[in-house]
Amino acid sequence: MPEIKPTPCARLPYALYRAEQVRALDRCAIERHGIPAAELMRRAGTAAFALLRERWPHARRIAVLAGSGNNGGDGYVVGAAALAAGCDVRLLQLGDHAQLSDASAAAAADFSARGGVPEPYRSLPVDVDVIVDGLLGTGLAREVAGRYAEAIDAVNAARAPVLALDIPSGLDADTGAILGTAVRAAATISFIGLKRGLFTARGPACCGAIRFDGLGVPPAIYATEVLSARRIDWQKERELIPRRPRDAHKGTAGHVLVVGGAPGTTGAVRLAGEAALRTGAGLVSIATHPAHAGLLNLTRPELMVQAVSDPDDLANAAARADVVAIGPGLGQDDWGRGLFDAALGLGRPLVVDADGLNLLARQPVRRDDWVLTPHPGEAARLLGCAVRDVEQDRFAAVEALQRRFGGVVVLKGAGxxxxGPGQRPVAVCSDGNPAMASGGMGDALTGIIAALAGQGLGLEQAASAGVCAHAAAADLAAAGADRGLLAGDVIAALPRLFVPKRIEFE
Structure with missing residues (x-):
């Protein structure tokens, strides 16, 4: 077989799979295309060690934790490559290594032939530069316990950075939930197919930087599996938004109406309205409580503010609107409930957030022309379950919400x-950062999605592009910080996302 050099891909694929699907892809490469399992393991370990050297070029003391599955076999290959590079390697075994697969046994024999000395795991050495996690792979189906849990806790307590092989041990590859305890890696290298759990729930916190290597398998194998989910990011979504023509004017850029802002919550509608403007809406109107309507646009005069004391007044406010965003600061008293009921009858596409979702949970309605944007707590109320149930399987939760309420559902959170309706797989946004954990971010997202829908994007496209624009603007504004980011900072960064490529005239 010709030599195949693993080539870790910095640009991640967009296709995401369940763990069982990736195992099927692996079998297809072995059985239909004649690539021995030991060769795939060699390529995986070689790619992992190349990434280790790239990220930590001065590391010389390497600890490899190897379980008894193929993930441990990858660890043996990494250990052998590290020995060949002159590193000091401690390879610590967990599980029954007398029952290794043929490929893993061959990798273990090669490690020993190079002078490596495997040893049973008793404790983690403290004098190491990098820890390689090869304990548990994607087949984990129950909570981690016993010695494996002890080892994972020791890894997380260590000062050395961690490189996870294929997936951090203890992380559910399908859902991103933690099964008891999980490794918190600085970097994860995933093989053959990206697992969808890497990108949502606890996945981003556990994986660190994600790298992918296809191990040189034939592209034809991917035709044997239908992707389970799809990764999206601003780089791709931006290409789907048409460039604005040179003769555009405010009347062609969409009119968004934001409804909400009970007394004491004026900031929510202000943030949503300003986010809509910064995303390119030509006109933004605010329908809000009379108690403060006259004050709302003192600091943002571009917003057109109308006092709405009675639900019947909402029809006039919405007469020229292309899309209605309802919920930010709406409240759940008679005023808020009346406006919500009135908005349902306006005959306009809706973006529903915050108290709009809480009111919907009380009186469920299904319709096709809306985008719902719950965070996990709101999603739990809509589904009548606990927040932990939503977070244990976010994919199942968002699909259940879409089936129950129709339209497009955006389940917010990490990943x-x-x-949306139809047969398209669930989309997972891989942009964003932990500094977004502050108040007002959801209000900004509501305005962004509404603005894109008002500019002519379909609701599902507006939701996908809006989520990615929101996250990408936060990445720009945070500039690497992991806290201290305000929703206003994100809103201010939005126009920078829409700078068109320069056109040279001859």
Missing amino acids: TLIA
Whole structure:
């Protein structure tokens, strides 16, 4: 077989799979295309060690934790490559290594032939530069316990950075939930197919930087599996948004109406309205409580503010609107409930957030022309379950919400999910950062999605592009910080996302 050099891919694929699907892809490469399992393991370990050297070029003391599955076999290959590079390697075994697969046994024999000395795991050495996690792979189906749990806790307590092989041990590859305890890696290298759990729930926190290597398998194998989910990011979504023509004017750029802002919550509608403007809406109107309507646009005069004391007044406010965003600061008293009921009858596409979702949970309605944007707590109320149930399987939750309420559902959180009607797989946004954990971010997202829908994007496209624009603007504004980011900072960064490529005239 010709030599195949693993080539870790910095640009991640967009196709995401369940763990069982990746195992099927692996079998297809072995059985239909004649690539021995030991060769795939060699390529995986070689790619992993190349990434280790790239990220930590001065590391010389390497600890490899190897379980008894193929993930441990990859660890043996990494250990052998590290020995060949002159590193000091401690390879610590967990599980029954007398029952290794043929490929893993061959990798273990090669490690020993190079002078490596495997040893049973008793404790983690403290004098190491990098820890390689090869304990548990994608087949984990129950909570981690016993010595494996002890080892994972020791890894997380260590000062050395961690490189996870294929997936951090203890992380559910399908859902991103933690099964008891999980390794918190600085970097994860995933093989053959990206697992969808890497990108949502606890996946981003556990994986660190994600790298992918296809191990040189034939592209034809991917035709044997239908992707389970799809990764989206601003780089791709931006290409789907048409460039604005040179003769555009405010009347062709969409009119968004934002409804909400009970007394004491004026900031929510202000943030949503300003986000809509910064995303390119030509006109933004605010329908809000009379108690403060006259004050709202003192600091943002571009917003057109109308006092709405009675639900019947909403029809006039919405007469020229292309899309209505309802919920930010709406409240759940008679005023808020009346406006919500009135908005349902306006005959306009809706973007529903915050108290709009809480009111919907009380009186469920299904319709096709809306985008719902719950965070996990709101999603739990809509589904009548606990928040932990939503977070244990975010994919199942967003799909259940879409089936129950129709339209497009955006389940916010680390790795925001978007589910729309039809057969398209759930989308997972891979942009964003932990500095977004502050108040007002959801209000900004509501305005962004509404603005894109008002400019002519379909609701599912507006939701996907809006989620990615929101996250990408946050990445720009945070500039690497992991806290201290305000929703206003994100809103201010939005126009920078829409700078068109320069056109040279001859």
